[in-house]
Amino acid sequence: MPNPVRRLLPQCLWEMPGTGRTLYLTFDDGPIPEETPFVLEQLARFEAKATFFCVGENLARHPDIARQALAAGHRLANHTHRHISGWTHSRPDFVADVGRCQRELDQLLPVPEARPLLRPPFGRITPPLARTLSVTHQVVMWDVLTCDYDQDFAAPRCLETAIRYTKPGSIVVFHDSLKASRNLRYVLPRYLAHFAGLGFRFETL
Template sequence: MPAPVRRLLPDCLWEMPGPDRTLYLTFDDGPVPEETPFVLAQLAEYDARATFFCVGENLVRHPGIARAALAAGHRLANHTHHHISGWSHSQADFLTDVARCQQELNRLLPAPEARPLLRPPFGRITRPLARALSTSHQVVMWDVLTYDYDRDFPASQCLQSAIRHSRPGSIVVFHDSVKARRNLRYVLPRYLAHFAGLGFRFAAL
């Protein structure tokens, strides 16, 4: 993500820099039965932990999958209830949608989090909206976008780009969605194997 964009959104978390070889994998848009169980199985092979930014509607439809992610040690986080854009909705409507998703998350979590995580869909958020959200949530962006959702992006290129841009502390975006299936199922196993072979660990935020 270009530095000027980061400077415009100083309240957002973009990466987790540190001395350790740790990567922070995140998965947007689930949980869904078609792809989330595949992701969980791949992560389990490497004793990897990740953060799942969940759409509230999908939590309502598939709570069992969300519970399976929690039981495996992963973190659930907010991706709004209806997967709405912060650019095309009013601040009031966006905050209401976030609150509704958080309500569904809180039904699943052992205890409400003091400052839950939120990723705006498409990364679309304004500076005033980010500031308003910062009072209740940590807004999480990324420094590596895999483009697994882009069906015009070849899977091999998707993998090469993700590997090239990842470094210790990177927050990496994948999608556990039907749209991302082709690239996700190619990239994720190879990405995990590559960095595990280099001695990296995978942690939840």
């Protein structure tokens, strides 16, 4: 993300510098039965932990998959209830949608988090909205977007690009979604193998 955008959104978390050879993998849009179990299997192969930014509607449909992620030591976080854009919805509507997703999350968590994580869908958030939401949530962006959802992005190129831009402390975005399936299933195991081979750890935010 360009530095001017980061300066406009100082409340947001973009990366985790100073954490050594650690990467922070995140998965947006799930949980869904078609893709999330595959992700959990790949993470388990490398003893990797990750953060899942969940759509509230999917949590309501598939709470059992969300519980599997929790049981494996992963973290669940907020990706709004209906996967809506902060650029095209009013501030009250967006905040209400975040709250609805948070209620779904809180039903699954043993203890509700004091300051849960939130990622706005598409990364679309305005500075005023970010200030409002940062009172209750840590808004999380990224410094590596794999573009696994892009149907015009060939899987080998997707992997090459993701590896090239990853550095210690990176927050990396994948998607456990049908749209991302082709690239996700090619890139994720190879990405994990590459960085595990270099001695990196994968942790939750």
